[in-house]
Amino acid sequence: MKLDELDITNYRNITSAHFVPSPDLTVICGNNGQGKTNLLESVWLLTGGKSFRGSKDAELIKENEDYSVVEGVVSSADEISDIRIFIGGEASEKKGRSAKVNGVDYGRATSVAGKFTSVVFAPNHLSLVKGSPDGRRRFIDAALCQLYPSYITLYRRYMRQVAQKNALLKNLYKTPNALQLLDVYDDFLVEYGTQLCERRQTYLSSITPDIIKNYDDISSGSEQLSIEYVKSFDGDMQAALEATRKKDVYAGFCTVGPHRDDFEITINGKSAKSYASQGQQRSAVLSLKLAEAAGIQAVTGDHPVMLLDDVLSELDDARQEYLLTRMKNKQSIVTACDAGLFDKTDGKIYLMENGMLKIFN
Ligand SMILES: Nc1ncnc2c1ncn2[C@@H]1O[C@H](COP(=O)(O)OP(=O)(O)O)[C@@H](O)[C@H]1O
Ligand SMILES: [Mg+2]
Structure with a gap:
């Protein structure tokens, strides 16, 4: 399973963004509170699931806007789909979360479940x-x-x-x-x-x-x-x-x-x-999450996209290097605060600053 590209409109602090992750590893760098987790969360929406932060619809729409749209092109072993999730606020004609796949109405966003699979690691895990x-x-x-x-x-x-x-x-x-x-x-x-x-x-x-x-x-x-x-x-x-x-x-x-x-x-x-230390606990959770993803691949034939939020902090150099260079053959999108990581990764790097996504390399 791959996310080929993503377009975001009015999602949390992101007014507009075009994101083309690498088929392998993409690192999103930026200071605290810039929108890195928001970006991962918008990718997760394509699974049809609830926000992994358990947020309400209204919180997902950018302040003072009526609606939000997240549209992703995703490819699995046997098909490419364009999944469009629309979130309508109270003032919007269409309230709540609805979905279209390849331009066809799918009703509620949950009905796209299975089109795009993903496994998230969030710090609260x-x-x-x-x-x-x-x-x-x-x-x-x-x-x-x-x-x-x-x-x-x-x-x-x-x-x-x-x-x-x-x-x-x-x-x-x-x-x-x-x-x-x-x-x-x-x-x-x-x-x-x-x-x-x-x-x-x-x-x-x-x-x-x-x-x-x-x-x-x-x-x-x-x-x-x-x-x-x-x-x-x-x-x-x-x-x-x-x-x-x-x-x-x-x-x-x-x-x-x-x-x-x-x-x-x-x-x-x-x-x-x-x-266990924080770093060891983090490594253990990561091991569980990676195994969960491999389990999904064993059943569905497709490896889910890994969304790893703030996973690198408290990991030592060797553990960071493992995550930044050796997770091949599975698409991973990783967020990090540390700009020093640039030298350590062979992945594609994006910068997130105040809701603006910019490509770095
Ligand atoms: N609905 C919203 N409208 C505008 N800004 C929002 C909304 N929801 C969250 N934010 C802002 O998004 C920022 C947090 O983004 P986040 O992705 O969690 O940061 P980080 O880069 O640290 O992961 C905060 O500044 C917060 O105020
Ligand atoms: Mg974050």
Whole structure:
């Protein structure tokens, strides 16, 4: 998958920009607050997804303007498409986010999903290592949802069942036949939960060799990463639910099951969450993101475009060099504040200054 060119109108602080990234590596340099992340975010819009900063439509439109347009020409292994995303503000005739592909109306922007695939690394993704288990579960669930629509159905069924059981646990003494009802809910939880666990574990094992290899490359073989899915219970789920029944009743919620699972990342045998430096954590997240992208390629046949926002800070020279010279065969767009990087990269360089994009080399 490649982004061949991009035209931006009235997007955040960018009034107008024409961007032609290299098929390999492009570096966008500029000081803080100039519009580098805004540019990456506009590329991401072509996936049909929400802004990766979780912003509302109105925030994406340049101040004092009525609408914003992001139009990109993207090519996959078998087609070239022109994706045009229009964002209409309150005063606009057409409100909200809509899309056209090759001039044909596609309705809501989300309907272009799949035409352009991309994986983002944003600084807040460091929470994948540092943060709570729900961010890590989301990483696996989001990837599986993107890859397999059947996973979304399974995931929703399971989560609905958890919500139902939690509601019952909170009103246990007011509900007639509560214990029989709990048995019925548990049967469904076991049916869906066991499948969910298996699919997550299968996915994680399938990308684990790649994650380990990426980390080995980024750290020039000096450190070893390992990763392991950690279930919230031992053995079989039915037995686990029976064993924790009293605890669940006391807690008022369902304390075991895939909704409480996690995965643990270790670097040289030590927990990355507690021991790793910022640079090591960044490298670990990057290894996960690159593996996620390779996983998408394995299923769709196309490697997604990598959008790496502020990934270089806190990485040592060797790690920066890896990112700036060795990520061939996959299109990557990287932002950085450090102008000293110019000498280190063989990529195409753009400068972003106050919303103006200029080519440097
Ligand atoms: N809707 C908007 N209209 C105008 N400017 C905006 C809008 N949204 C954000 N900005 C401006 O964009 C700038 C931040 O851009 P950003 O891409 O995050 O910077 P950086 O280069 O550090 O990544 C800020 O100055 C902010 O005020
Ligand atoms: Mg930024």
